[in-house]
Amino acid sequence: MFKFFKDKLKDAISKFSKKAEEDSEEQVIEEIEEVVEEKVKKEAKKPEPIKEKIKPKVEEVIEKKKVEDLMPKKKSFFESITEKVITKKINEEQFDELFWELELVLMENNVASEVVEKIKQDLKMDLVDQPIKRVDISETIKESLKRSVEDVLSFGKIDLVKRIKESERPFTIIFFGINGSGKTTAIAKIAYKLSKSKLRCLLVAADTFRAAAIQQLEEHGRNLGLKVIKHDYGADPAAVAFDGVKSAKARGYDVVLIDTAGRQHSNENLLEEMKKIVKVVKPNMKIFVGESITGNDCIEQIKKFNSAIDIDAIILSKADVDEKGGAALSISFVSGKPVLYFGTGQGYEDLKEFDKDYVIKNLGL
Ligand SMILES: Nc1nc2c(ncn2[C@@H]2O[C@H](COP(=O)(O)OP(=O)(O)OP(=O)(O)O)[C@@H](O)[C@H]2O)c(=O)[nH]1
Ligand SMILES: [Mg+2]
Missing domain, CATH: 1.20.120.140 (SRP54, nucleotide-binding domain)
Incomplete structure (x- = not known):
């Protein structure tokens, strides 16, 4: 990076x-x-x-x-x-x-x-x-x-595991971002991380739009030994998400991780749909997943997502292939939201907690 x-x-x-x-x-x-x-x-x-x-x-x-x-x-x-x-x-x-x-x-x-x-x-x-x-x-x-x-880079850090353990269960997190930004992969990585902290995770396939999106989440579920709640393609994503949270409550899960379809920040209809999911589920946390390599575009995206649903935290994916890194430096300052993790590869372990000193050292300062 x-x-x-x-x-x-x-x-x-x-x-x-x-x-x-x-x-x-x-x-x-x-x-x-x-x-x-x-x-x-x-x-x-x-x-x-x-x-x-x-x-x-x-x-x-x-x-x-x-x-x-x-x-x-x-x-x-x-x-x-x-x-x-x-x-x-x-x-x-x-x-x-x-x-x-x-x-x-x-x-x-x-x-x-x-x-x-x-x-x-x-x-x-x-x-x-x-x-x-x-x-x-x-x-x-x-x-x-x-x-x-x-x-x-001095923004408040969030210790996700600690926050979940201190909250009422289930702790619900919804992931948003544009197409291909790394949402589904980030969910799998977080589920892997939280499972290691003995938190029981339920995955919810509320991307009912993109072909093979449900199978992709199911495959991660199989690899990680986690249950996935799904409806059919074309179903209302807010209904799937609601169903997921209801199931998690009934079965005593600690965390619900909800996958959503990629949406362009310029598409008002999809932004409205996103607001609806948030309204129905009332999540504990809304995470924006942005691609580090897209630089200033990523900053424009979060501004738009933020004004629609007030994002709580950021995951910057693909930091491993970003030789520039301007988004990593700027996104929290501009959006006022903390970066939780960097995605640093395609494996389940490739999730690095945001670390100011790491960024400064990598900039040679
Ligand atoms: N190198 C690298 N690749 C990543 C990272 N995160 C995700 N990817 C890859 O990026 C591609 C898209 O990732 P997805 O997780 O499917 O992205 P998404 O946002 O769910 O995509 P849609 O559901 O289509 O909107 C996949 O090939 C991932 O393996 C990362 O941190 N580093
Ligand atoms: Mg996806």
Whole structure:
């Protein structure tokens, strides 16, 4: 995950810092000239000889520009020059120009515009008009970016097993998403995970629309040793879901996992049908399953699903084949809903709990 993004991000940080350093050579000389001129003005009697006298010393300090720890409380004239040489300041205009490269990388890797803007503002606060040690420019940019990303990913986590164990039974979860996003696979993976935590799961085939959808869930049921509640194809999905919950109550199941048909977020009829299922079942949790690789499309989808039925949590499938990862970075920040799991393959064990540190590490930050 994030491989392409990580490499590009590294390049952009390095370009940002190199450019920031390059730009500053001229700026430093100007700033030194200002300090010298001020000193010369103060000693206005014989400006020329003083300037001559100072010149070699200034050159000497410039030579030693990598010297650190020359920041006394009360700065002498030459110390002020040293500080100008070993630190630099980026003004707002320069920042906007320097950030552009990073902005392109973020956008190219599907980071949502809301998140790009937040990162930009955070970096601006940290970097603009702040003295930064020249030798540390790259590290300072990286640290600032890391803090910003950490902030973007700071949403409340849900411990699903704990939540289920603390709730009244059966705990009902309905899975929604567009066609082929990985809903049915995610249900099988979650059922596998919950079963290992000694929770009895009942699967409900409320996708009565797509050919072979019921068989697909039944096959998972057989593999995992779990019962599947089904009606015929074409049946009302809300009725199947209702029947599933009723059965689970009667037979003492802990969890009901309801599969639904894929629906485009632009199809109003299918969104209405989804509202009906929710109204009839009143689930404990509505999970949106989105494909990580679809990037900003995935963000648009959740916005639409969210406004129709108020999603509770997200599963991002196919993270294993997503080299960019912008959706993983942005979806919670933009939707305000937590990512529960990443789907990381087609096997039952390929479900990874969302972990902020894992994302940050994979971004190379
Ligand atoms: N690599 C990878 N493939 C996945 C993952 N999750 C699902 N898939 C594959 O994606 C395809 C679609 O998955 P499904 O679970 O059938 O998707 P769905 O949302 O139920 O599809 P519909 O019911 O048609 O809307 C299948 O081939 C899955 O094996 C994942 O995390 N990684
Ligand atoms: Mg399905």
